[in-house]
Amino acid sequence: MAVSFGSLKPVQLFDTLDILGEGTTLLVACLWLGLIISSRPAGPVTEWLYYGSLLLMYSYFLDLLDEFIRYPDTLRLMSWLESLPAPVGMLLLTYGLVGWHREQRSIDRQLRGRELFLRDHHLIDPLTQLYGADYLHAVLGREIALHRSQHKPLSLLLLDIDDFAGFNRRCGIAAGDNYLGQLSELLSSQLRHSDVICRYSGDRFVAVLPDTSDVQAQIMRQHLQQHLSMLCKDDNQPQLTLVCSSVSQSSAAAALQAALNAVTTARRQHAPLTVQNA
C-alpha cells in the first residue's frame, strides 16, 4: 500500500547508515515477537506483549520503507502511520512487561517457599530419612484443605510399635534403631509414590494417602499387614498395631488424634498382635 502512495528513491539517495540502523531495529523487534510467541504461555499478559511488539514491528517496518520510497509532502497519512504505532506499541509492551514482572514475582515467591521447605533439613528424620512430625502436620493440613475443596477422599495409615521401650531394654538401642530402619524401608517400598510417609514420633509412623477411599485404604492396610507379619515372625521382635482411617476432620491435629484413638481401640481389642484395623 505504501509503495502505491509514493515513488522509489534513486539508489544514490539511499542512506546506508539509516538503512542499517532501522533494519537492525526491525530485526530486533521481530526477534522479540518470536521470543514472546515461543516462550510465553497463552494469556492476557502474552497478548499485551504480542500486540505491543507487533505495533513496534509495523512502525519500524514503515520507517525502513521510508528509506527506499519518497512520499509526496501532501500525504500526511504515511507520517502518522509511521509515528503513531510506535508509542502505542511501547505503551502496550510496557503494560505487558509490568504484568510479566508481577507473574514472575508470584512464581518466585512460590519457588522460594518450596525451596525453603526442601532445604529445611530439620524436617527430615536422620535415622529413617523420612519426614518428621512438623512436615506431617503441614502436609496433612494442606491435603485436608485440598481434598475438602475438591471433594476427594483422603486416608491415613498409622503404624505403632508396641512397647518399644521394652524392646530397647531387652535388645539394646542399636537393635531398636535397626528395627526402625527396617520399618521405614518397608513402608517406603510398599506404599505409593503419591503417599507421604512420616515418622510421627519415636515409635510411630503415619502415611498420608491422598485420593484414597476407606475401601482402598483397607486393601493397602492388608497388603502392608502381610509384609509386616514377616518382620514380626521372630518372638523377639516388637509387635505392631496398624490402623487406617479415612479423614473427615477439618484439621490435621483432629485427624491425627482420631487415628491415635483408633490405635488405642485396636490395642484394647486384640492380644499383643501383629496388625489391626481401626
Ligand SMILES: Nc1nc2c(ncn2[C@@H]2O[C@H](COP(=O)(O)OP(=O)(O)OP(=O)(O)O)[C@@H](O)[C@H]2O)c(=O)[nH]1
Ligand atoms: N532405638 C530407638 N528408640 C527410640 C527412638 N526414638 C524413641 N525411642 C524409644 O521409643 C520408646 C517410646 O516409648 P513409649 O512412647 O512409651 O512407647 P512404647 O514403649 O512403644 O509404649 P506403647 O506405645 O504404649 O506400647 C522410648 O523408650 C524411646 O526411648 C530411636 O530413634 N531409636
